[in-house]
Amino acid sequence: MSVERILDPRLRDRIVSAEQAAAFIQPGETVAMSGFTGSGYPKAVPLALAQRIEQVHEQGLPFQIKLLTGASTAPELDGALAKADGIAMRMPFQSDPDARKRINEGKLDYIDIHLSHVAQHVWFGFYGDIDTAVIEVSAIREDGALVPSTSVGNNKTWLDLAKKVIIEVNEWQPEGIEGMHDIYYGTALPPHRKPIPLIHANDRIGQTTLNVDPDKIVAVVRTNGPDRNSPFKPIDDESKLIAGHLIEFFKHEIGKGRLPPNLLPLQSGVGNIPNAVLAGLAESGLRGLTSFTEVIQDGMLDLLKSGVLEYASCTGFALSPEANETFKRDIAFYRERIIMRTQEISNHPELVRRLGCIGMNGMLEVDLYGNVNSTHVMGSRIMNGIGGSGDFTRNGFLSTFLSPSTAKNGAISSIVPMVSHVDHTEHDVAIIVTEQGLADLRGLPPRARARVVIDNCAHPDFRDQLNDYFDRACRDSYGKHTPHLLPEALSWHQRYIDTGSMKA
Missing domain, CATH: 3.40.1080.10 (Glutaconate Coenzyme A-transferase)
Known part of the structure; x- marks a missing residue:
């Protein structure tokens, strides 16, 4: 050397x-x-x-x-x-x-x-x-x-x-x-x-x-060694459906005048579903987009190259090996369109609120009222960590959480009566999206939130079970504002631990 x-x-x-x-x-x-x-x-x-x-x-x-x-x-x-x-x-x-x-x-x-x-x-x-x-x-x-x-x-x-x-x-x-x-x-x-x-x-x-x-x-x-990022899996039909629901919602908000035609600065978590959203944006007809985020992944490079995304601010990359080579080959192009900042700036809560960022992050589970668990499997086993999702969830203009409605080949419901660990409270979560649909929780009291989440986001295999729990909670709960049956609220998780499935 x-x-x-x-x-x-x-x-x-x-x-x-x-x-x-x-x-x-x-x-x-x-x-x-x-x-x-x-x-x-x-x-x-x-x-x-x-x-x-x-x-x-x-x-x-x-x-x-x-x-x-x-x-x-x-x-x-x-x-x-x-x-x-x-x-x-x-x-x-x-x-x-x-x-x-x-x-x-x-x-x-x-x-x-x-x-x-x-x-x-x-x-x-x-x-x-x-x-x-x-x-x-x-x-x-x-x-x-x-x-x-x-x-x-x-x-x-x-x-x-x-x-x-x-x-x-x-x-x-x-x-x-x-x-x-x-x-x-x-x-x-x-x-x-x-x-x-x-x-x-x-x-x-x-x-x-x-x-x-x-x-x-x-x-x-x-x-003299490469960064080690895992290749992204091909975008599956489930991820495409989730992306489609969110992009349809963006267009609806533009039509209502609540978002400008070029949206607001986008923040995207890392993974196949956020990457699918970025791919969907490339085909959405939207233009002049911007990003203020933590990480640039493959889909964001593609949006910059196509001109859909004008510029992106970040603190790091999460690129597949192929995208890494593209980035290095076309570095002069990307240097004019990407700004890399310190983490205390890229995730700064005051800046996120000032810019009006749209947060798009993954989750493990969400409960009927909008509390999100993004870190702990069955409440105790850490996956990765909260990362920067909370910085953008509480302070952004819109906080969206994306997930398939089930996990482990349908044994786990991502929609549960009560989350087993809370990373993002119901007060900070605006939009929930699964392949089943989108739940807009803005302006809704707790019981109305529950109905929207069940009707729009729950998998059909668990919908009746969720409705049965919620109906009985509304009837028998200690209070009616946020109805819960405490002996049952976490029983879904215990049933999975005991039997390998949340299904009753």
Whole structure:
């Protein structure tokens, strides 16, 4: 490898191997690493650290770290460290199967918080000191400024607060990505905060590089490895139906004058259903769309290429391998249309409300009154985490949740009497969409919400069962405002645990 991307002469003598860099990380440290939904995470140092941890464990000695990131990462980071039993605590979002298994076995402590809260909570000192930051960049400029790679996440905060910094310079990342980022250094702690000067989703309010004190950099590691994002599955008929219901609703709202013809800035969660919505928008006839979101996935690149989407603001990517190659090949085109921000800006509640974002997120289940569970299977087993969905749900102009009406080949109903875990309360949820239809909950009292959810979103295999529960609840409940039969409210979940099906 060349050293052309490491242009600061002060750092040339700090270029070391991943193993040498990992040796700077000590047991018990709080380590903050870059990465957001499988993009821009360090590729080499975490693997070397995991190997070192395994060697220490073979000697009968303890070695774990507390791990903070932007969001989920990849097998080389979360997976390797989890397999090595090297993580004592993980925060704020994960999607790795090995880490998830350890969390649900009670062997790994996990703190699941809103992504907009992470940076400020760390600044407030809620999680103690940051001992080491491990950050991937695409280049180091002559003046020591860092050119971010395919995610920004919490990197600004990690670099500001860490006592030691390890930099991975990844030559796989396209050189043309420089200039795509917008790093805002105007935030302050209460009570000295000033308004963030962002009025439109494509406003630039910061600089294109990250600052770091060069004296804190203890190691620079050269890498050349791809981001690891899973290919998206082909869009199935169920996802197409969900997308169709939502797009029909958007057009209805435009006709009523409640949305402008080009909608409002879109936020899209990651997954096949949100990707199906993006594909549907390409065929909807809508034009001049914009996005203020966390993650850009395949469908959003397609919308930019076709001109349906004018621009997108994000903090990271979640691209299939094929889309990654398209992005790298056409980087000059996308650099003019994509702005990458810090996580504290991309998910900032005040900005989400100011811009009037339309949130489109997935869920595991929703109850009759609109409470949404997006994180815990049967109330106890974590899937991934709340991520940024809450930032956009409570503060957006519209909050929509999308899901098939059943799971596990029809054994589980996504519409239940009472959710087994609440991530988003009924007060924040506006629209529920399944392949069966769309429930508009705006302006409805609780009992009316229940009827709309059952009639429009429940699967026919569970509709009679839901109506029977609700009818009896309206008759026999302790109160009539939000009727519940407490002995039965969570019985659907227990029945699934006991028998493998929610069906009565």
